[in-house]
Amino acid sequence: MTMAVVEIESLAKSYRVYQKAEGLAASVAGLFHRKYRTVEAVRGIDLTVEAGEFVAFLGPNGAGKTTTLKLLSGVINPTSGTARVLGHVPWRRENAYRRRFALVMGQKNQLWWDLPAAESFRLHQQIYRIDPAEFDRTRDELTGMLAIRNLLSQPVRELSLGERMKMELTAALLHKPDVLFLDEPTIGLDVVAQYKIQDFLKHYQRERGITTLLTSHYMKDVAALCRRVVIITHGRIMFDGSLAQIVDRFGGHKVITLLFADGHIPGDLGVYGEVISEEPPRAKVRVDRGDVTATLGRILQQHPVVDVNVEDPPLEEMIAEVFSQVDESAGKDGELVVGRGG
């Protein structure tokens, strides 16, 4: 039986932001009369996440993803609505709740800058009241998986960004949280470090069954980790479903890559579909999903093709498509919410 770990109902958060026009005169005027604008960062979100799910929040910058994570981790109080995580109201900030979740932010450092990470870990052991033997075991396991054991006694400021992120993850997982919030954990990392962190998260999540909510701009993170994707734009949930559903719904076409035997790309390729790139002996053609087999058959009949590859367009492209469709429909107040799929 599954159990709801995160339950959100009509959750909303608005900020009052000070508005200042450009220039000195406006600055002076601002001293006497301030203009504020209300920014509705999150406008009524309903969401349920079951135990053990790995959910990705996608959305353009400023869509409300991070605000949602901040609400769920109790950093800010909502304007209205309710949320419960593991049965706790996050913004009450009860220690009983705080010992059961972790928040990792790619752009924030929670470790002591001038000291080795081992010291910060020790402090975590104390404040999360982790049994010393248990602590040693977990620390060794995590640092082993992330291959950072030999860096434990090096001051954090001397670590690379990737190494530091691995330390941050270790610190966040020492108390074996039941819920993990990840806010852009791979931001700014090189491809290798990104991959290693993805790989670690995948294994760790699968093994421990920890409920995880992730925001990321890297589609590779999302594709590698999450079956369920929640797209948030303008503070609302616009799509909630599987990656496969996104592909079905928004990936209206496929990309066929052709390798020509004579190294010569035929001039009439345009009749089969939109030619995306021509790099002899290869060419890429965009074809409607439904026509793939028929079109491919015709091409193979007409031209000397030695290799073929049919794939979905890059996920980034599809997501951009979703975002833009949502933007268009936002004016009509239409929502693109798709029922949850498995």
Add this chain to the structure above:
Amino acid sequence: MPARTAVWWTILRISLEERLVYRGDFALGTLMRFLPILTQVFLWWAVFTAASTGQSIDQTRIVGYSYHDFIAYYLLTMVSRAFSSMPGLASGIARDIRDGTVKKYLIQPIDMLSFLLLNRMAHKVVYYTVATLPFAFVFYLCGDFFPNGWPEPQVMAAYVASLLMAFLLGFFLEATIGMIGFWFLEVSSLLFVYMLFNFFFSGHMFPIDMLPGFWGEVVRIIPLQYLAYFPAAVFLGKVEGPELIQGLWIQFAWVVLFMFTSRAAFHLGVRRYSGFGG
């Protein structure tokens, strides 16, 4: 409770280690703080020479204070300030609020004020370790300015109590000012004004019992005197008997008041907090 003690001890220990990372800079900074003593000694010497009009400088009095009294008083306020001054506390809290570091204290099962207090205690311990020898040396050199020597044991006990409370009062006062960062993102000007008032009204610049009339009343009412003047006055025997006991109680009351104020400001601030800085 044992769990809590273990947490405190760990915070204290790690803070100590952190301090020791920059020991060179810290030691130099500490020693440099002794330079103003020389300038003060010469300043008051010049003032008293100008005021002496023919008589010996030792007989000259300014509002009841002799040259020796002044220097002794000044040295003792140095000691008071070593307890009550909190370099970077308020500005650090305001900065943490502005750049979002304060989130750490909201997410983790840890109390921000307790954490900062322990951190500050570690700073002070390191500071005293470095500064004790130079302090002892200065007091040795200036021994002549203390004709009465050490005070009675009870007075000494009261003095130590007033110093410890000066530490707590300084901490909670500055922490409260730092919490204003929840409302105004920048507190440096406010802090500057506070420092200025502190400099004059805590008795750091001159003994505040010299102030007559209205301003004399003001400094007696506000809590700043307990940061520098009061402990020095206790040591010098300027407050005695029931007046001393009363003074300690008032100092204690200020500590408790600001302890609650800083905590209340934190709670209200967090409710207002919108998570600046991403």
